Amino acid sequence: MASGIYMPISEPGGRLLYSLVRAARPGLVVEFGTSYGISTLFLAAAVRDNGTGRVVTTELSAAKAAAARRTFAATGLDDVIILLEGDALEPLAALDEPAGFVLLDGWKELCLPVLRLLEPRLAPGTLVVADDVDMEELAPYLEYVRDPANGYRSLTFPYDEGMEISCRLRHRELRFSTGAHPGEQGHRRRKAQLALQ
Numbered sequence: 001m002a003s004g005i006y007m008p009i010s011e012p013g014g015r016l017l018y019s020l021v022r023a024a025r026p027g028l029v030v031e032f033g034t035s036y037g038i039s040t041l042f043l044a045a046a047v048r049d050n051g052t053g054r055v056v057t058t059e060l061s062a063a064k065a066a067a068a069r070r071t072f073a074a075t076g077l078d079d080v081i082i083l084l085e086g087d088a089l090e091p092l093a094a095l096d097e098p099a100g101f102v103l104l105d106g107w108k109e110l111c112l113p114v115l116r117l118l119e120p121r122l123a124p125g126t127l128v129v130a131d132d133v134d135m136e137e138l139a140p141y142l143e144y145v146r147d148p149a150n151g152y153r154s155l156t157f158p159y160d161e162g163m164e165i166s167c168r169l170r171h172r173e174l175r176f177s178t179g180a181h182p183g184e185q186g187h188r189r190r191k192a193q194l195a196l197q
């Protein structure tokens with residue numbers, strides 16, 4: 001298990017999260033790994049500016065959760081944030097509505113189990129973001145979301161430690177996510193297939 005060092009999202013990473021949530025306008029944002037709440041503030045500011053939605057965020061450490069709560073209250077964003085204290089796996093397994101945007105930033109070796117837990121509640125088009133792609137503990141997660149057979153279109157946003165942004169696909173879209181470049185013929189076939197859907 002990783003140590004408890006403080007690794008908040010960077011400012012460019014936070015700005016990217018803000019823009020993604022503004023664009024996606026999710027009803028429910030789920031965050032794994034609040035820490036002191038820096039990334040949560042970017043997510044919650046986007047939700048507030050969208051005028052709709054809320055952020056459910058999870059933190060194992062009671063001390064960090066308490067500090068994050070104070071920060072959320074001081075910024076006035078606490079009315080769009082629900083902080084669940086303790087191990088994220090149990091409450092996230094019990095979520096009773098779809099997650100419209102997911103940030104995975106808890107201990108890296110848990111990112112894949114948390115994603116698998118949330119998968120039944122990920123609608124097509126949902127963006128799942130994981131921070132720190134250069135950490136080796138994230139390798140199984142990256143292998144999973146980058147394998148088109150698992151139902152994601154995934155790309156790495158190259159800033160700082162890197163961010164993996166994965167879009168959940170519809171079942172019928174999976175056939176387009178295999179192969180490198182479809183070529184001109186493939187593009188025409190794909191266009192025709194999309195027109196039929």
Ligand SMILES: C[S@@+](CC[C@H](N)C(=O)[O-])C[C@H]1O[C@@H](n2cnc3c(N)ncnc32)[C@H](O)[C@@H]1O
Binds near residue numbers: 035
């Ligand atoms: C990298 S920090 C999160 C940084 C935060 N997202 C930010 O940008 O400010 C990872 C956090 O995940 C929390 N964490 C690790 N395992 C967890 C679990 N099973 N459930 C909830 N939180 C967990 C740790 O306590 C730690 O505070």
